[in-house]
Amino acid sequence: MTSEKKVLMEIKNLKKDFKVKGKTKGGKKAVLHALQEINLEIYEGEILGVIGESGCGKSTLGRCLVGLHKPTAGDILFEGKSIRNISSREKLSLCKNIQMIFQDPYSSLDPRHTAADSVSEPMIVHKTVKGKKELEKRVLELFKQVGLDVQHMNRYPHEFSGGQRQRLNVARAISINPKLIICDEPVSALDVSIQAQIINLLKTLQKKYNLTYVFISHDLSVVKYVSDRIVIMYLGKIVEICRGGDIYKNPLHPYTQALLSAIPPESPEEEKERIVLSGEVPSPIGEREGCPMSGRCTRCMERCKKEVPELRNHGEEGHQVACFLYEKES
Numbered sequence: 001m002t003s004e005k006k007v008l009m010e011i012k013n014l015k016k017d018f019k020v021k022g023k024t025k026g027g028k029k030a031v032l033h034a035l036q037e038i039n040l041e042i043y044e045g046e047i048l049g050v051i052g053e054s055g056c057g058k059s060t061l062g063r064c065l066v067g068l069h070k071p072t073a074g075d076i077l078f079e080g081k082s083i084r085n086i087s088s089r090e091k092l093s094l095c096k097n098i099q100m101i102f103q104d105p106y107s108s109l110d111p112r113h114t115a116a117d118s119v120s121e122p123m124i125v126h127k128t129v130k131g132k133k134e135l136e137k138r139v140l141e142l143f144k145q146v147g148l149d150v151q152h153m154n155r156y157p158h159e160f161s162g163g164q165r166q167r168l169n170v171a172r173a174i175s176i177n178p179k180l181i182i183c184d185e186p187v188s189a190l191d192v193s194i195q196a197q198i199i200n201l202l203k204t205l206q207k208k209y210n211l212t213y214v215f216i217s218h219d220l221s222v223v224k225y226v227s228d229r230i231v232i233m234y235l236g237k238i239v240e241i242c243r244g245g246d247i248y249k250n251p252l253h254p255y256t257q258a259l260l261s262a263i264p265p266e267s268p269e270e271e272k273e274r275i276v277l278s279g280e281v282p283s284p285i286g287e288r289e290g291c292p293m294s295g296r297c298t299r300c301m302e303r304c305k306k307e308v309p310e311l312r313n314h315g316e317e318g319h320q321v322a323c324f325l326y327e328k329e330s
Contacts, residue, residue, distance in 0.1 A: 005043040007080075008180060008212050009065065014038035014074035016060055020285060032285045034060040036236045038074070039311065042180070047206060047213040049227030049244065051220060051259075055281070057236040058216045059103075062182045065214065066100045067091065078180075096126045099173040103185040105165035109157040115168055116153040119143070122176045142171040146201060163194035167201065174205055180212045187222065199226060220263060224248065229318065232256050235292040236284055238311060241320040252314060252321040254297045291324075299325060 016035040023030055034057045042048055050058045063069040065076060067083065076083050083094055099122075102108040109118055119139050122128075129135045143150050146167040157165055166186060173181055183202065187195040203226060206213060217223050223230055227244040232253065240253040251257045254275075261275040277296040282288060291297070294304040301324060309322045 005046070007041050008044040008078070009042040010077040010080075011038050011040040011042075011065075012075045012077070014061075014064065014076065015072045016057075016064055016069055017072040028286075030285050033236055034284065035064070035071075038238060040231065040238065040241075042212060042214060044179070044212055045210050046228040047203075047215055047226050049223035049230040050214060050216045050233060051218065051223045051230060052233035053218060053259075053281075055235075055284070056233040057284075058233050059184055061233070062100065062184045062214060062216050065180075066098050066182050067094065068100075092126070096128075096176050097179045098182070099176070099178040099180075100182040100184060101166070101169050101173050101186045104189055105162055105169050106157060108169055109165060111157050114154050114156055115143075115148070115160070118157075118168060119171045119175055122172060126176050128176050138175070142175055145174075145205070146171045147197075161194075162190050163197065166190065166194075166198055170198070170201060170205070174209065174211070177209070178211070180214070183213055183215045185217055186215075188217065188219070195222070202226070220247070220259060232259070235282060237292060237322065239293070239322045241311065241318070243316070243318055246316065246319060250315070250319070252319070252326060253323050254299055254325075255293055291322075 014035055015033075015037065018032040018034055020030045020032050038061065050061065052058050060069060064071050071084065078094065078098070086094065113121070116139050119142055120135055123135060123138060129138055139153070140150055143153060148164060148167050148171065152160070157168075160168065186202070187198050190198060199222065202213065205211060215223065215226055224244055224247050230242055230244055230247050231238055232240040232255065234255045240251070240256050242250070247256070248260065251260050258275040258277050261273060265272045275298070278298070279296045282292060282295060290305040290307060291309055294300050297304065303324055307324070309324050309327070311320045311322045312327065313319065314321050314326045
């Protein structure tokens with residue numbers, strides 16, 4: 001991304017902790033550190049992919065951005081204004097501009113509402129349409145845009161397939177013309193053939209309305225296909241940021257390299273070196289020293305066990321990595 005791009009959202013030193021039962025070895029109350037010192041800029045009109053294994057904090061990040069979780073520390077700026085400690089009126093306006101598509105398409109729909117009711121509700125709450133006729137017209141347009149049959153407007157969620165329910169969630173998310181949509185693993189619960197349809201639908205709508213997406217997933221191939229930039233997370237921290245096309249060409253962080261090596265080769269005849277990370281993923285509960293990857297990294301140095309590397313620019317524009325291996329070269 002170039003400096004000409006407008007920053008839609010800026011995340012500064014974001015932390016999110018959760019209290020858990022029990023105490024640490026030192027007798028202190030146990031705390032789960034879900035996010036640690038997250039610094040990130042989200043540009044207007046881009047698709048920012050966020051990837052990492054289960055428990056890395058990517059979904060927690062998405063929920064903080066949309067306001068479902070209150071950060072423990074740090075700040076989130078939307079269009080230059082902090083969204084922490086805002087008034088009820090400002091929060092309603094923020095909800096209109098930032099929407100979310102959840103992983104489970106069924107649990108995110110009210111089973112008592114018809115499909116038409118689910119799509120029309122945000123427009124009624126935010127008063128984006130005038131009168132019943134305009135509302136019905138807008139719902140009809142949205143159904144057509146996401147590929148749903150208008151004859152099914154009065155069906156209930158349990159009468160739809162998984163893919164149809166997710167199309168319904170997409171229609172609901174774009175109904176009030178938001179500026180930013182957080183997509184939290186929106187296709188992981190769907191069949192592979194349906195996944196492709198939903199991904200292509202999201203890309204089409206993004207181009208049509210100049211939407212900004214934060215696309216959270218654990219599938220590298222999906223993230224690479226949709227993303228302009230990619231963020232790689234490990235144990236609550238960002239370890240690498242790069243352009244979408246660079247993730248396969250030039251992975252820098254040992255964790256990114258290990259992730260890519262786990263993807264099966266396209267051809268059975270193709271030989272691929274597998275990078276195996278030894279040991280277990282460290283617990284996010286309690287305090288710890290050094291790089292979160294130090295106990296599993298094959299290239300770990302003594303410094304890695306005591307200090308935490310910061311994200312630094314390396315090589316091509318916009319490519320950042322948090323690893324001491326590249327500090328001398330940067």
